[in-house]
């Protein structure tokens with residue numbers, strides 16, 4: 001993979017079952033306890049990826065993706081799919097569900113590299129049929145209750161367009177799964193999600 005050549009300190013690899021505990025460890029630290037559950041990753045692992053150090057094979061960041069047909073998107077994300085015109089007439093959609101980099105490794109281009117790897121796969125239509133015919137990428141960005149959006153740098157860098165916001169997006173699930181947000185603390189979580197798209 002190109003990224004392995006570009007960067008000698010880490011490589012971007014697919015997520016395998018054995019790596020799930022390391023991914024959860026980063027998620028618990030950077031996104032909050034129980035925000036990501038193992039079941040979220042096993043559903044997505046074939047198209048999700050992580051950054052692993054070359055020296056010690058330590059997982060230092062990850063990107064969870066989903067690739068859906070329009071009808072799948074409509075059934076899983078009905079409120080969003082029906083509300084925004086940009087989703088009409090799409091064939092397939094790539095969804096960036098979550099991205100996180102271990103705080104010790106942030107601001108070193110790893111988040112950028114993870115997104116670049118996904119975009120390259122989509123533009124080059126790698127892995128047979130999985131990445132072909134994707135019209136749109138949809139990204140959900142965590143907006144903390146204090147207004148901070150950590151993904152804003154990446155959103156600008158890759159020219160994602162903001163289409164809307166859902167307030168208290170995590171409220172119900174934070175109570176259901178006992179998710180403790182790094183900003184709100186114990187549930188409920190009052191943070192929002194900002195919706196971004198990028199046309200392919």
Ligand SMILES: CC(C)(COP(=O)(O)OP(=O)(O)OC[C@H]1O[C@@H](n2cnc3c(N)ncnc32)[C@H](O)[C@@H]1OP(=O)(O)O)[C@@H](O)C(=O)NCCC(=O)NCCS
Nearest residue numbers: 030099100101106107108109110111112141142150153154
């Ligand atoms: C958001 C996150 C994934 C970025 O990963 P990263 O490896 O640090 O990102 P990069 O080093 O590739 O930086 C990408 C751009 O974002 C900017 N950036 C990085 N962290 C940022 C932050 N916390 N707030 C705003 N911008 C940030 C960088 O300055 C860079 O822009 P530039 O190249 O123009 O300077 C990482 O900060 C993180 O894991 N945060 C905690 C979890 C989180 O909020 N995840 C996003 C949920 S949607």
